[in-house]
Amino acid sequence: MKTAxxxxxxxxxxxxxxxxxLEARGYTVRTVDVGVQPVPADDMAAVDLLIVLGGPIGAYDDATYPFVGDEAAAIAQxxxxxxxxxxxxLGAQLMARALGAAVKPMGVKEIGFAPITLTAEGADSPLAPLADGTPVLHWHGDRYDLPPGAQRLAFTAVCAEQAFAIGTHALGLQFHLEANLEELEAWLIGHAAELGAAGIDPRALRAQVPALAGRLSQxxxxxxxxWLDRAEAA
Structure with missing residues (x-):
């Protein structure tokens, strides 16, 4: 049994x-709530697949959230x-930090549904299905510089770095392709203060879900x- x-x-x-x-592909999946639970550095090194999810803190917020440094160090390993x-x-930003790239505020929030543009490398990558212009969910205010040795896969007008790859084993996504849009209401509630500060009406985001959910999920x-086909074969 594979572990994630x-x-x-x-x-x-x-x-x-x-x-x-992942479960359909034969993985046993475990989730750790970082910050509430210690950074599981040994497990991060041992499992077949590691996934680092998003969050509202910054990849360099060590002084405020001390676990961030430990998390970045384990990702580097x-x-x-x-x-x-x-x-x-945040997971992609922590990867970029671990690889020596800068992570910094953009000065604006990129929140909402919009397509990405693929680079030539991106068009030949697992992101190729998104070349049809399917809008994806963006929800971030920080950005990373392209890490040394990484392939730049995608960009938007707001953010020049939307995805990168290291070989076939590591993939960083700035956008939230994992989000189940049937549960978007939890995001609208959890990020209510951020939406209000950015002047974004949650009703506008909610109204787009019915037309997008099926296509984006596919x-x-x-x-x-x-990506998993390539990563598992590496």
Whole structure:
């Protein structure tokens, strides 16, 4: 039985559609709530697949949230071992930090549904199903610089770095392809203060879900399955 470990930073930003997808591929999946529970560095090194999820803190917030430094260090060890690793939003930013790249505020919030543009490398990557312009869920205010040795896969007009790959074993996504849109209300509630500060009406986001949910869920499964096929074969 293959093992997968997910590091979660807030309860509602969980594995989403990835949970049943991984279980269908034969993984036993465990989630650790980082900050509430200690950073499981040994388990992060040992599992077949590590997934680092999103959250509202920053990848350099060590002074305020001391566990962040330990998490980044354990991610660096995982990357050095070239074992399968998926980072989403904060997870991708922590990967970038672990690889020596800067992570910084954008000065604006990128929140809502919008398509990404693939680079030439992205069009030949597991992200290829998103070349059709399917809008994905963006929810971040920080950005990372492209890490040394990484392939730049995607961008938007707001954020020049939306996805990167290290070989076939590591993938960082700035956007939330894992989100189950049937549970978006939990995001709207949990991030109510952030939405209000950014001047974003949650009703506008909620209204887009019925038209997008089925198509986006299908594309997300295609992307994740394609990446896992490559990562498991590496």
């Amino acid at each position: 470990l997910a590091l979660r930073h807030v309860p509602f930003e969980h594995l989403g559609i990835l949970q049943p997808l 995982r990357l050095a071992a070239r074992k399968p690793l998926l980072g989403i939003c 594309r997300a499964r295609e992307v994740f399955n394609a």
